[in-house]
Amino acid sequence: MWRLRRQIFSSRDERALPYLLVAPTVAVLVALSIYPLIYSIRVSFQTGVGQRAAWSLGNFARLASDRFFLDALGHTLVYALVALTFEFLLGLGLAVLLNEKLRGRNFFRALLLVPMMLPPVVVGVVWRLMLNPNFGAINGTLKGAGVNTSQLTWTASPKLALASVIMVDIWQWTPFMFLVLLAGLQAIPQEPYEAAVIDGSSRWQTFRHITLPLLKPAILIALLLRTMDLLRVFDQIFILTEGGPGFATETISLYIYRTAFRFSDFGYAAAMSFVLLILTNIISLLYIRLLQRQESA
Amino acid sequence: MHMRLNYVLTAILSLILLTLLAGCGQQQQEGSAKQLTLAVNSGVEGDALKQAARDYEAQTGVHINIAEFPYANLFEKELVDLNARTGAYDLIMLDDPWFPRFAEQQVLTDLKPFYEKRGQSGPDDDFVPNSLALCKHPYGTGALYALPYVGNSQLFFYRKDVFQKHSLKEPATWDEVLAAARLIQERETAGAPGGGKMYGYVMRAAQGNAAVADFMPIFWAFGAEMFDASGKPAVNSAEGVNALRFMLELGKFSPPGYASFNADEVSAHLLQGTAAMSINWPAWISSFNDAAKSKVMGRMEFTIMPGAKSPGRAEIGNWLIAIPRDAKNAEAAFDFLVWATSREQMKQSALRGNPPTRQSIFKDAEMIAKFPAYPAQLRSLENSRPRPRTPLWNEIENSFGIFLSKANSGELSAEEAMNQANAEIAKIIERGK
Numbered sequence: 074m075w076r077l078r079r080q081i082f083s084s085r086d087e088r089a090l091p092y093l094l095v096a097p098t099v100a101v102l103v104a105l106s107i108y109p110l111i112y113s114i115r116v117s118f119q120t121g122v123g124q125r126a127a128w129s130l131g132n133f134a135r136l137a138s139d140r141f142f143l144d145a146l147g148h149t150l151v152y153a154l155v156a157l158t159f160e161f162l163l164g165l166g167l168a169v170l171l172n173e174k175l176r177g178r179n180f181f182r183a184l185l186l187v188p189m190m191l192p193p194v195v196v197g198v199v200w201r202l203m204l205n206p207n208f209g210a211i212n213g214t215l216k217g218a219g220v221n222t223s224q225l226t227w228t229a230s231p232k233l234a235l236a237s238v239i240m241v242d243i244w245q246w247t248p249f250m251f252l253v254l255l256a257g258l259q260a261i262p263q264e265p266y267e268a269a270v271i272d273g274s275s276r277w278q279t280f281r282h283i284t285l286p287l288l289k290p291a292i293l294i295a296l297l298l299r300t301m302d303l304l305r306v307f308d309q310i311f312i313l314t315e316g317g318p319g320f321a322t323e324t325i326s327l328y329i330y331r332t333a334f335r336f337s338d339f340g341y342a343a344a345m346s347f348v349l350l351i352l353t354n355i356i357s358l359l360y361i362r363l364l365q366r367q368e369s370a
Numbered sequence: 371m372h373m374r375l376n377y378v379l380t381a382i383l384s385l386i387l388l389t390l391l392a393g394c395g396q397q398q399q400e401g402s403a404k405q406l407t408l409a410v411n412s413g414v415e416g417d418a419l420k421q422a423a424r425d426y427e428a429q430t431g432v433h434i435n436i437a438e439f440p441y442a443n444l445f446e447k448e449l450v451d452l453n454a455r456t457g458a459y460d461l462i463m464l465d466d467p468w469f470p471r472f473a474e475q476q477v478l479t480d481l482k483p484f485y486e487k488r489g490q491s492g493p494d495d496d497f498v499p500n501s502l503a504l505c506k507h508p509y510g511t512g513a514l515y516a517l518p519y520v521g522n523s524q525l526f527f528y529r530k531d532v533f534q535k536h537s538l539k540e541p542a543t544w545d546e547v548l549a550a551a552r553l554i555q556e557r558e559t560a561g562a563p564g565g566g567k568m569y570g571y572v573m574r575a576a577q578g579n580a581a582v583a584d585f586m587p588i589f590w591a592f593g594a595e596m597f598d599a600s601g602k603p604a605v606n607s608a609e610g611v612n613a614l615r616f617m618l619e620l621g622k623f624s625p626p627g628y629a630s631f632n633a634d635e636v637s638a639h640l641l642q643g644t645a646a647m648s649i650n651w652p653a654w655i656s657s658f659n660d661a662a663k664s665k666v667m668g669r670m671e672f673t674i675m676p677g678a679k680s681p682g683r684a685e686i687g688n689w690l691i692a693i694p695r696d697a698k699n700a701e702a703a704f705d706f707l708v709w710a711t712s713r714e715q716m717k718q719s720a721l722r723g724n725p726p727t728r729q730s731i732f733k734d735a736e737m738i739a740k741f742p743a744y745p746a747q748l749r750s751l752e753n754s755r756p757r758p759r760t761p762l763w764n765e766i767e768n769s770f771g772i773f774l775s776k777a778n779s780g781e782l783s784a785e786e787a788m789n790q791a792n793a794e795i796a797k798i799i800e801r802g803k
Binding site for chain 1: 442445446449453471575576577578625626627628629630631632635638639644762764765768769772773775776778779780781782
């Protein structure tokens, strides 16, 4: 048998085989990811379209003086930071709570997942109706409770609009944090807790010195995934406010979309996309560093 | 041994696949003489053309493929496709503000040679001149690259019953509109169905198209122009700032939160009877007489735009049909285009709810009986103005709308908003050079 193999395959064939096996995957990757990536880098260094296209750094230079871009960047960062903080704290609280042996625990766990299962577009439409200052359920309820709602125009108020869209994000995505953190909690072995009980440590001490450190990998993964999602948020805001009123809730993704597909300035849109990509990468690297330090420690 | 067999098998399978693919391509080419591909928007305008395409198919045997997209996607698709020169579409429906961009990029077919082949000099003179002017590049005078299919222009909507009740006459000027809005809001504190408050006016001031569309008639009436004689942006002229100040004044009689209103919110207020006046498009008229939606059946009146310093002029918004430059069947596409915009066919489209672009249909007694607003619509169309004809319109409208919305939401004063808008528009023009 061994001899037969030897006869059929030369050693050159043997060496080529792995490459051949990987080739289809590489081909798909090149076609669907690598080529578009290189192409978009190219486009970002061009201004004008078709025959009028010219090489230039203009798109990147324009970023610094574009007040819309800088505003959108600011909104994106505020949005990500505030939503992440709330989602994390609420998610952690809920995960710890529903990790206890409570009555109806499974019911609440299932119920909590509902917002996350809804398509963001549906969430956007529903909240848009609920937040409508004149016909919406929220102001209707508040009015019933005797609150003066004449100033509460939610998504129409430059002061409240960003807070309103952040609130919707928190409503929808806290369950995700909850889910990941709950899974993390359940993976923690019982022994350290038993030891803590014997040593007579308080609940807070147990949480601070056992739960949190052991949960750190799950926390970092949940934060990493949510951060990446938050920085490129698009759908809910697009439906809820389309970036308005004025420019109050415009995020980078919305501005990139508008620039590319409404104004057909693909070069500038590509340049902005790279800024977003680099930003996301830097933040992700920080998380991954933290995660690795945790593992090696 | 197995290995080698596998190589052979893979090779054979690949060959089969390739042959199949090639076969597909060929089949499409062979059949193409008798088929057209049409890009339409999903909505009442596209539906009418789709229906017409089915009738045409039945009459002539020409197979028509329909590619249907929602409004925003339609523009993207057409832009990408026409620039990539794929020739995927033989006919495209387009909203008139997109036209300067496509015409400037020279991606549409000049229709003149086709008319000449038929021994005609161009389209007949039944088309409303303002509608036909939109199809020429440069505007009104240049070559003809499209035909107008749906003839929208804004109308002024007001509650006939409420006006009568307070002995108000149909507003002819914006000052009269403001006075009526104030009076109605003061007196109709429980005048809406269900005993709620009635607002004097309702407008859309969400950034982008909404705010700009509702503002332009005021802007023009106050004697403002977006560009001065030398083509420089001039929205922050004294007239422009005054027009925005007036809009903010009128906004005091619009429901709270109107700075984020789009069509949905405005239609809700009008249909629920909680607002007395508005600017809107003719497509909405039918919903007021739909018992399932409307609490104001038969009580809405439609007229032309009020004036101020200058006579009132509405924004025109027509749907056009054009043949892309790289259409595979331009000749057959032209036949369909002429057929679909003929008097008989446009009447069908009008019966399906689309305002026509032919004067004869607006004046047709049978049609007026069905659509009582037709005389007002024709007057509005004849006095309408196009949005500034520039390929950069989408971007300009977006920026302008942002600052209008900011002023209406209280973030900026009228003067600040207009100054900042002017600076942004100047930047857009500079970049476009």
